[in-house]
Structures are given as structure tokens and as C-alpha cells.
Amino acid sequence: MRTKRSHTKGIILFLMICFIVGYFGYRFIENREIKINNDEVLKVFQQDQHSHYFYSKLNEKDQDTYRRLYYAFVDFKTSIPLEEKKVEKVSKIFQNVLDDHPEIYYVNSEYQYIDGKQFMFIPKFDMKQDKVKTTNRAVAEKTKEVLKTASQQNDDVDKAKVLYDYIVETVEYKEHSELDQKMTSALLDQQSVCAGYARAYQYLLHQVNIPCAYITGDTIIETEDKPGYDGHAWNMLEVNGDYYYSDPTWGDADDEDMEHTCYGYFLMNSTDMLKIYQPDGAYEKTSSDDDLYFESVDSYMKSYDENIISHAIQLGLKNKTRIAEIKCANQAVYNRVKKNLESSYLGYRLLTKNGCWSDQSLYYCIDELRVIELYY
Incomplete structure (x- = not known):
């Protein structure tokens, strides 16, 4: 009996210590001012030469928030101070970072924050840094041949087509697969939903220096297997100095015995895109009504x-x-x-x-x- 009482007292003491450390640790973080090296943040951000469409739409203050979040994610920081204190605005910029960077698949869409002397953003990482490095090597190995083929094409239309074909031909549409909102579900598991298709295509296009944005919204047409006003994701590409839209998910036509790659959803102009989709946010109009692919x-x-x-x-x-x-x-x-x-x-x-x-x-x-x- 004495041993049991002693053991119980030990547990209670341990819990009290944890509570005290946690409480005062929280108060310490809440009240102290953490300095951040803005030059280092900018340097890390500028190392990424890929397109940042949603970043370009932000004002100077919001771009600072964006850069700090990006810095925290790629450097696996446990927290980062932000000048912006409005949670709604921080959440929107956080989503902008994720939408511009499919390679940041290891950051959870949920986060915590402390609103004290400074606004402290606390990211949640789905993977440890070593696991991310291993996964990145696997993605590089898996995609090196198709990226080599795409890079050898003469123009961006052909490069985009090679990568569109690759996504359509190698990925199976399957709901509720693990991490189906991430590019890795499409590139490694080869089973995904529209988010995984679009993020994987965005990632591959970035590797061959074709600017690409991840667009979300609703489909606005209704067919037997595609209900109207259903959430969806697709891509905006900058090709030959103009903007076009591709949807590798719908390009992956699976109609009974007629599985094939449908190019109707490849490099659509904005006029045609808006007949099918309603974007949630920013997008660009195509200056020409011509069709890049079918003319080619x-x-x-x-x-x-x-x-x-x-x-x-x-x-x-x-x-x-x-x-x-x-x-x-x-x-x-x-x-x-x-x-x-x-x-x-x-x-x-x-x-x-x-x-x-x-x-x-x-x-x-x-x-x-x-x-x-x-x-x-």
C-alpha cells in the first residue's frame, strides 16, 4: 500500500510540474518580444525561383507576413512572430503560401497562435524534417524521367502536355486516400483527388520553369458524374506570355471502357474556363480567344x-x-x-x-x- 501511495504522489507531482512549466512557458512566450532577422527571411524566400502568384497579389505588409510564414515552414521553426494580428488575415495569407508552394506538403492546414505582446504563429508539421528529406528524394527519383522528357521539348506547350499526360496516365482518382490533398498522394501513391492532381501538376510545371497557380472554386456544370457547384481544384499556367487553364482531374476521362486523356481541359482560355468553373479568388483573363493546344x-x-x-x-x-x-x-x-x-x-x-x-x-x-x- 505504501508503494502505491508513493507512486500516486509521484504522478501528481509530475503533473503539477508539467502544468507549472507549461503555464509559465506560455506566459513567457506571450510576453517576451522575439526578434526576427528580416534579411535572413528575405534571403530564404528569394532562394525559391518558382512563381508565387498569390504572393504577387498581396500588399507590402501582407507580403512580409507571407515571407515570414514561408521561412518558418522551410526552416521548420516551432513559431514565428508576425506583424499582422488579425487571425482572419493571417489564415488567408497562410493559405496563399500553401497554394503557391505544393512542395510544402508537410505543413498541416491547421495552426495555433498566441496573441500577446507579439502575434506568434505556431505551425503544425505533419512530418519531421528527416522524413521530408526522404520523401523529397523519393519524389525526385519518381519524376526525374518525365521531367527530363519535358525539359527536352521545344516549347512550353509541349512541356505542359508531357506533364499533363503524365499526371493523367499515372494517377487514379480515389477519394479518402491518405494525404489526398497533397502532391505526394499523386506523385508517390498515385491515388488522389482534384487537389492532389492539381498540386502535383503545379509542382512538375515549376520544375521546368513554367509559372503555374493552384486555383480552387466550384464546378458550375452538372453531368451524370459531376454535380454542379461542387468544390474543385485546377491550374492556371502562364504560357507564351498569356494565361491558360488546365484540369488534369477532368482530363483523366474514365467513361466505362473509354479511359483516355481528354485535351478539352488542357490549356483552356479564361472564357472557356469560366463556362465550367467559378474560382474562389484571383485569376487572370486570357488576352487571346485562340486555342493553344488544338491549333498546335x-x-x-x-x-x-x-x-x-x-x-x-x-x-x-x-x-x-x-x-x-x-x-x-x-x-x-x-x-x-x-x-x-x-x-x-x-x-x-x-x-x-x-x-x-x-x-x-x-x-x-x-x-x-x-x-x-x-x-x-
Whole structure:
């Protein structure tokens, strides 16, 4: 009995010590003023040469908060003092940092803070620093071949396509997988949701020096498997001096036996993007209404021309997908192509002419984008 009472007293004493240390430690942090080396913060921030779209949208004071948060995350600081004291503003800038930096996958979206003499931001790390280094090496090893291939392309459109194809072809859409909001779920586990698809694509584009932003919002069209006004994530790319939008999640078409890469969602202009999505925050307008990808493969129909469809069919035979994709420049051309597919056996005629008609041949239309796909 004496031993038990002694043991109980020891536990109580230990708990009291923990409480006292914790309480006075908290009061110490709350009341002392911590100095920060702004030159060091700036130096660390400038070492990252990738694009920082949301950072560019902030005023000078908010950029200072952004840089301090970034510094804390990459240097694994247990806390960082901020000049900004409004929690709502800090939370928004915190999200800006995460959205600009897919490689900071190890920082939890939740944080703590102490609002005392200074506002102290206390990050929560999902991984220890050694584990992050190991994971980064695994990502580098996994992606080195596709990044090498992308880097060898002649222009940014082809680089972006190589990486778009890679994400679509290697990642399986699967909800509730571990860390499915992080790029590592797509690049390492190869199972993710839209957030993982978009962050992984953003990360790869940054590696080949193509500016890319992670955009969130809602889808505004409703299909059988895509409900309207559903939360979603996609990407904004800066290519050839203009802004375009890609959605590798929806590009990963999985329609029964017709799994394929859909390029209707690759390098959309802002006009087409806004027909499908409603961004939550900042985005840029595309200055041109032309289509970068479909024009590059001669599958962009500005006026009705069946030779363009035949060309797309031949491309599908050459790349062995047996899928032809065309995009129409305006609604009148699109309506004519669609009408002829429905009532004039256009698909049958052209597929027969190109020697690839079968009883399983069919077509699919994406009305919002004026894109038509032939499967044969």
C-alpha cells in the first residue's frame, strides 16, 4: 500500500510540474518580444525561383507576413512572430503560401497562435524534417524521367502536355486516400483527388520553369458524374506570355471502357474556363480567344472543314489512342458539326473513309467547350 501511495504522489507531482512549466512557458512566450532577422527571411524566400502568384497579389505588409510564414515552414521553426494580428488575415495569407508552394506538403492546414505582446504563429508539421528529406528524394527519383522528357521539348506547350499526360496516365482518382490533398498522394501513391492532381501538376510545371497557380472554386456544370457547384481544384499556367487553364482531374476521362486523356481541359482560355468553373479568388483573363493546344495539332476548326476531322482521326490512329478530338472556334461551326454527326452520318463517313469504322464507334460532345471526340 505504501508503494502505491508513493507512486500516486509521484504522478501528481509530475503533473503539477508539467502544468507549472507549461503555464509559465506560455506566459513567457506571450510576453517576451522575439526578434526576427528580416534579411535572413528575405534571403530564404528569394532562394525559391518558382512563381508565387498569390504572393504577387498581396500588399507590402501582407507580403512580409507571407515571407515570414514561408521561412518558418522551410526552416521548420516551432513559431514565428508576425506583424499582422488579425487571425482572419493571417489564415488567408497562410493559405496563399500553401497554394503557391505544393512542395510544402508537410505543413498541416491547421495552426495555433498566441496573441500577446507579439502575434506568434505556431505551425503544425505533419512530418519531421528527416522524413521530408526522404520523401523529397523519393519524389525526385519518381519524376526525374518525365521531367527530363519535358525539359527536352521545344516549347512550353509541349512541356505542359508531357506533364499533363503524365499526371493523367499515372494517377487514379480515389477519394479518402491518405494525404489526398497533397502532391505526394499523386506523385508517390498515385491515388488522389482534384487537389492532389492539381498540386502535383503545379509542382512538375515549376520544375521546368513554367509559372503555374493552384486555383480552387466550384464546378458550375452538372453531368451524370459531376454535380454542379461542387468544390474543385485546377491550374492556371502562364504560357507564351498569356494565361491558360488546365484540369488534369477532368482530363483523366474514365467513361466505362473509354479511359483516355481528354485535351478539352488542357490549356483552356479564361472564357472557356469560366463556362465550367467559378474560382474562389484571383485569376487572370486570357488576352487571346485562340486555342493553344488544338491549333498546335491542327485540330481547331475555325470554319466548317471535314478535312480537319479526318486529320484528327489520323492522329488517333498514329498515336494508337483511336480517339479523335477537335475543337470548334465558334458556336455556329460546332452546331453544324454536331448536327451532321447526329443526322448525316458524318462520323460513319469519315471513319469509313479513313478505314477505321467499327460497330463500337461513337462520339461524345463537351458543349461548354465546343469539343467533339470520336471513338473508333
